[in-house]
Amino acid sequence: MEYYTNRMSKLIESLQGLPGVGAKTAQRLAFHIIGMPEEKVTMMAESMIDARKNVCYCKSCQTLTDGELCPICSSEKRNKRTIMVVETVRDMVAYEKTDSYKGVYHVLHGAISPMVGIGPNDIRIKELITRLNGDVDEVIIATNSNVEGESTAIYISKLIKTLGVKVTRIASGVPVGGDLEYIDEITLMRALEGRKEL
DSSP: OOOSOHHHHHHHHHHHTSTTOOHHHHHHHHHHHHHSOHHHHHHHHHHHHHHHHHOEEOTTTOOEESSSSOHHHHOTTSEEEEEEEESSHHHHHHHHHHTOOOEEEEEOSSOOBGGGTBOGGGTTHHHHHHHTTSSOOEEEEOOOSSHHHHHHHHHHHHHHHTTTOEEEEOOOOOOTTOOGGGSOHHHHHHHHHTOOOO
């Protein structure tokens, strides 16, 4: 039995196509949109269309931007000789929020995962290697600490080492407030390897 009119059903179906949005969330969003003032809905729709048309990949680091270079790559204050490799734009933003890293980034837009058919040519490794022809002192690999992230880190480090560029991997370990008895062996091993003198 149909509960909604054709237009309402179409809106719910469109919203349900977004990642992480199930049927109930799509319904709530649809009701919220219908209850919004028309000018706000128009403004939201126009901003989505504008972003889709004009947001592209940064020529240097592959993050999303609406210019040729993103604000980080175009900044004179950033150390262009250090590149941190991350899987997603969200990972880059997370590091930026720490306000402790002053180099530049390279966004892979994924990780190597043969199980789902993602190989080295499906992510932006080729663009990273091209960047290393310039003056780069260090590449910091900051992929996730899961199987895909680890295999991506190993693959990239093997490629970069042949170019004579220093490659480092971020340390990962025990989260703040975590009990050691509940933490997996790989995390404990990485915490031990990444230890620092007090």
